[in-house]
Amino acid sequence: MIHRLEPLVVRHTHRLPSPTGPSGKGDIAARQFDAALMSVGFKLSADLLEHLSALSEGTVVDTAVRTLATVREMVGDHVRHNVYFVDFPANVPDTFDFWMGCIAEALDDDTTRERTQAQLESGVLDLLTLPSYGNYRHTYAEMLAVHDELIAAAGDRMTVLRLGKGPADEVTALYLALAGSPTPLGDDELEDLSTLAGHCAEGPQPEAIPVREIRAVVNRARLQVGADLLLDTVTDVLRLACALSDGDVTLREPSRFRTLPRPVRRTLLAALDAVVAASPAKLADVMAHREAWKRLGERLHPHEYPDRPHAAEVFAVARGDRIVRSLDSRVEELLARYDVLAATELLKSAPGKLFRALDRLLRTAGTQAERDAVVAAAEQVAPLVSGRVVLSVREHLHNRAAQTGKRRVFVNRLGRARVVPDARSAVRAPERTRLIAALDAEIRRRLPATGHLVVDPDVLDVALPLSGRATTSGLGVLPRGSVSPVDGELLRFFVYWKQTAHRTDYDLSALTLNSDYSTRSWLSYTHLTAVDGEHSGDITDAPDGASEFINLRLGAVRGTFVVPQVHIFAGEGFDETEESFFGFMLRDAEQQGRPFEPRTVRMKSELRGPGRVALPLAFHRGRDGRWHARWLHLYLKGEPSANRVEEHRVSVATLLRGIMERAPLTVRYLTDLMAEGGTRVTVWDGATVPDGPVTYIGLEQPEGLPPGSRIITPGNLRDLIPD
Structure with a gap:
C-alpha cells in the first residue's frame, strides 16, 4: 500500500x-x-x-x-509527442502553399476528387474532408529518425x-x-489528500484544519474508521455529505447525493443536532444552500429520528417552514438604509465578513465619522481574521490606489475570467493608508521568527498562494500573477490531449501583442509561419493522443507580449478528455533535438477547467529587453465549437491588460515585512554557504545548506501564509 x-x-x-x-x-x-x-x-x-x-x-x-x-x-514524457510536419521546426511550409498541396492530393485521389471539386465550385472548402489534412502522415519512429540528438546545455x-x-x-x-x-x-x-486521508485517518492529525472543504475530505476518512468528526457548523455537515457522495465539497456545483447507509445517516443527523443545540444561531447558515439541504433531507430521512429535533430544524428552515434571518440579510437591510454604523457593528461578530465588506462599507459611508468607525472596527477585529483573508484584503487595498481608467478582473474559483470597467467610487486615501498600515502590522505580528532568512532573488516576484485555485497541478507551475524570468533563445510551447470518446480537435496558438495591447501577429494552424517562429501543424483527431507545438525565436519577436493559448475547435472539453496538458520548453539555438525534449521543459501543467479557451500564461518583454513569464491559469468561455485565435484577439488583449494592471502580493512583500521586524535577510548568491541553519525560500533547494535548515519552495509556499 x-x-x-x-x-x-x-x-x-x-x-x-x-x-x-x-x-x-x-x-x-x-x-x-x-x-x-x-x-x-x-x-x-x-x-x-x-x-x-x-x-x-x-x-x-x-x-x-x-x-x-x-x-x-x-x-509530460510518458506519452509520445509526434508532429504533423516530420522535421519541425525546419521546413514548415507557407500556410496557403500547404493547403493548396492538400487540395492537389485530394484532387488526385479518385475517392475524394468529386467531393473536393464540388466544394471548390461552391467557394467553401472544409479542410477536414481532405485526406492528407489533420492526421499524422508518418510514425513516431520515422519522426525521431530525422532529428539529431539534443546537445546538452548548461x-x-x-x-x-x-x-x-x-x-x-x-x-x-x-x-x-x-x-x-x-x-x-x-x-x-484535494484528490491526493483524499487518498492520503484514507491511509492516515488513524494516525497523527494536524493541530487545526482551517479550510472547510479540506475538513470535509478529512472527515470522510475519519467517519470510515469511526474517529471523531471535526464539525462546528451546519455547512460542515453538508460538505461531509457531499464528500460521501463523491460530490463537490466546495459547494459551487450541485452534488447528486447517494442513498446512505443507516449508520451514516444517524451519524450525520447526530452531528447536525449537536451543532444546532450548541448554537441555534447557526441555523442562519442553512439559507445559503437551501436547495442542497432539501435534496439531502430526502436521503437522510430526518423524520425517522424524533430524538434529533434540532437536526429537524435544519430541514424546516430549508423548506421555508421556519424563518431564520441570516447575518447577510440583516446587513443588507441596514446598508439599504445607509446605516453604516449599525452594519459595521453587526459585522464585528463575524470578523471575516467584516473584512470582505470593508470596500463597500467605506464607499457607502457618507461622513468621516462613519469611515473612521469602519476603519476602527477593522483594526479591532484584525487579530481574529485568518491570515489568508488579511492578505487578500491587503492586496485588494493596494490595487485600489488609482481607479481612473482601470478595469476589474473577475476570476472565479474555476479560473473562468472576465473584465469589466471599474465603476466603483474610490476608497479615500486616508482610510486606505490607515488600513494598509494596520494590516501590515497585523501580518508582521503573525510572521514566525525564522532566524536567518536566505532568499533566492528569482522567487521574490512569485505571488503568494492565497488559494490553491489560483494555480494548477504540474511541474514548474507558479501561482496566478507570479512573474518569473525567461532565459533562452528558443521558446517552444506544446499541448497534448487524448480524447475519451469523441473526435476532439485542440488548436495551439500564440498571439503577439504590441505594448498598447494591439495585435501584431499570431501563429496557429491558419498561420503556420512568421518571421519569429513556426507552428507544427494541425492535428484534428486524437484517439491515441496528439501533440501540437509552436517554436519562437525570442530575439526575432517584434511585439511586447506573447500569449500562448489552447482553443477547442471541436469535441471534448478540457475536463472531459482522458488527458490534456500544456507546457513550454527553453533551448539554446544550437541544441537541435526532438520536438519534445523533457530536460528542456520548464513548465508542464494540466488543462482542467471550464470554457473553451485556455490561457495558461503570457510572456512580457521588459524595457531592458529581457523576457518574463506572467502566470495566468485562466479560461475564457469561447464558443461551443470552431474557436480560433483570430476571433478572441480583443478579449484576450483586454483580459491581459487587466491582469497586467493588477499587482499581487508576492514573496517580496513578506520578506520585506520580516526584515522590518528585525529578521536577518540575505539574498542567495549561489556560492556563499551560511554558517548555520537557515530558512531558505527559493524556486529549488540548493546544495550545501547547513543541516537543520528549513526549505520553502513552490511546493510548500503555502507555509508562508500566517495563521
Missing part, C-alpha cells in the same frame, strides 16, 4: 521516500538510474545516490522503475530528487501539510 503513495510524495515534495531492502552493491544500478533520470531533466542528490548504492541491485532497479514512471509523467533544467525519510514518515508529513493547509487546495491536491 505504501508504495502506491510514493508517487504522491515525489510529485509534491521532490523527495524519494528512503528506499529499504537488502544491503548489496547497487552502485552501478544507481548510476544508471541517475543517468536515466538526467535524460528527462532530473537527478539524484548526492546522499540519495549514496543511499541507493548501498542497497541490492534488485532494490535499486525496482525503485528506479517506479520513480522513472512518476517523473516522466510529471514532465541551461537545461535539472530537478534534484532528494533522499526523504521512511515511506510512512513521508506519507504522514505530506498528509499533515495538505490537511493543515491555510489556503484552499486545487482539485488535484
Whole structure:
C-alpha cells in the first residue's frame, strides 16, 4: 500500500521516500538510474545516490522503475509527442502553399476528387474532408529518425530528487501539510489528500484544519474508521455529505447525493443536532444552500429520528417552514438604509465578513465619522481574521490606489475570467493608508521568527498562494500573477490531449501583442509561419493522443507580449478528455533535438477547467529587453465549437491588460515585512554557504545548506501564509 503513495510524495515534495531492502552493491544500478533520470531533466542528490548504492541491485532497479514512471509523467514524457510536419521546426511550409498541396492530393485521389471539386465550385472548402489534412502522415519512429540528438546545455533544467525519510514518515508529513493547509487546495491536491486521508485517518492529525472543504475530505476518512468528526457548523455537515457522495465539497456545483447507509445517516443527523443545540444561531447558515439541504433531507430521512429535533430544524428552515434571518440579510437591510454604523457593528461578530465588506462599507459611508468607525472596527477585529483573508484584503487595498481608467478582473474559483470597467467610487486615501498600515502590522505580528532568512532573488516576484485555485497541478507551475524570468533563445510551447470518446480537435496558438495591447501577429494552424517562429501543424483527431507545438525565436519577436493559448475547435472539453496538458520548453539555438525534449521543459501543467479557451500564461518583454513569464491559469468561455485565435484577439488583449494592471502580493512583500521586524535577510548568491541553519525560500533547494535548515519552495509556499 505504501508504495502506491510514493508517487504522491515525489510529485509534491521532490523527495524519494528512503528506499529499504537488502544491503548489496547497487552502485552501478544507481548510476544508471541517475543517468536515466538526467535524460528527462532530473537527478539524484548526492546522499540519495549514496543511499541507493548501498542497497541490492534488485532494490535499486525496482525503485528506479517506479520513480522513472512518476517523473516522466510529471514532465509530460510518458506519452509520445509526434508532429504533423516530420522535421519541425525546419521546413514548415507557407500556410496557403500547404493547403493548396492538400487540395492537389485530394484532387488526385479518385475517392475524394468529386467531393473536393464540388466544394471548390461552391467557394467553401472544409479542410477536414481532405485526406492528407489533420492526421499524422508518418510514425513516431520515422519522426525521431530525422532529428539529431539534443546537445546538452548548461541551461537545461535539472530537478534534484532528494533522499526523504521512511515511506510512512513521508506519507504522514505530506498528509499533515495538505490537511493543515491555510489556503484552499486545487482539485488535484484535494484528490491526493483524499487518498492520503484514507491511509492516515488513524494516525497523527494536524493541530487545526482551517479550510472547510479540506475538513470535509478529512472527515470522510475519519467517519470510515469511526474517529471523531471535526464539525462546528451546519455547512460542515453538508460538505461531509457531499464528500460521501463523491460530490463537490466546495459547494459551487450541485452534488447528486447517494442513498446512505443507516449508520451514516444517524451519524450525520447526530452531528447536525449537536451543532444546532450548541448554537441555534447557526441555523442562519442553512439559507445559503437551501436547495442542497432539501435534496439531502430526502436521503437522510430526518423524520425517522424524533430524538434529533434540532437536526429537524435544519430541514424546516430549508423548506421555508421556519424563518431564520441570516447575518447577510440583516446587513443588507441596514446598508439599504445607509446605516453604516449599525452594519459595521453587526459585522464585528463575524470578523471575516467584516473584512470582505470593508470596500463597500467605506464607499457607502457618507461622513468621516462613519469611515473612521469602519476603519476602527477593522483594526479591532484584525487579530481574529485568518491570515489568508488579511492578505487578500491587503492586496485588494493596494490595487485600489488609482481607479481612473482601470478595469476589474473577475476570476472565479474555476479560473473562468472576465473584465469589466471599474465603476466603483474610490476608497479615500486616508482610510486606505490607515488600513494598509494596520494590516501590515497585523501580518508582521503573525510572521514566525525564522532566524536567518536566505532568499533566492528569482522567487521574490512569485505571488503568494492565497488559494490553491489560483494555480494548477504540474511541474514548474507558479501561482496566478507570479512573474518569473525567461532565459533562452528558443521558446517552444506544446499541448497534448487524448480524447475519451469523441473526435476532439485542440488548436495551439500564440498571439503577439504590441505594448498598447494591439495585435501584431499570431501563429496557429491558419498561420503556420512568421518571421519569429513556426507552428507544427494541425492535428484534428486524437484517439491515441496528439501533440501540437509552436517554436519562437525570442530575439526575432517584434511585439511586447506573447500569449500562448489552447482553443477547442471541436469535441471534448478540457475536463472531459482522458488527458490534456500544456507546457513550454527553453533551448539554446544550437541544441537541435526532438520536438519534445523533457530536460528542456520548464513548465508542464494540466488543462482542467471550464470554457473553451485556455490561457495558461503570457510572456512580457521588459524595457531592458529581457523576457518574463506572467502566470495566468485562466479560461475564457469561447464558443461551443470552431474557436480560433483570430476571433478572441480583443478579449484576450483586454483580459491581459487587466491582469497586467493588477499587482499581487508576492514573496517580496513578506520578506520585506520580516526584515522590518528585525529578521536577518540575505539574498542567495549561489556560492556563499551560511554558517548555520537557515530558512531558505527559493524556486529549488540548493546544495550545501547547513543541516537543520528549513526549505520553502513552490511546493510548500503555502507555509508562508500566517495563521
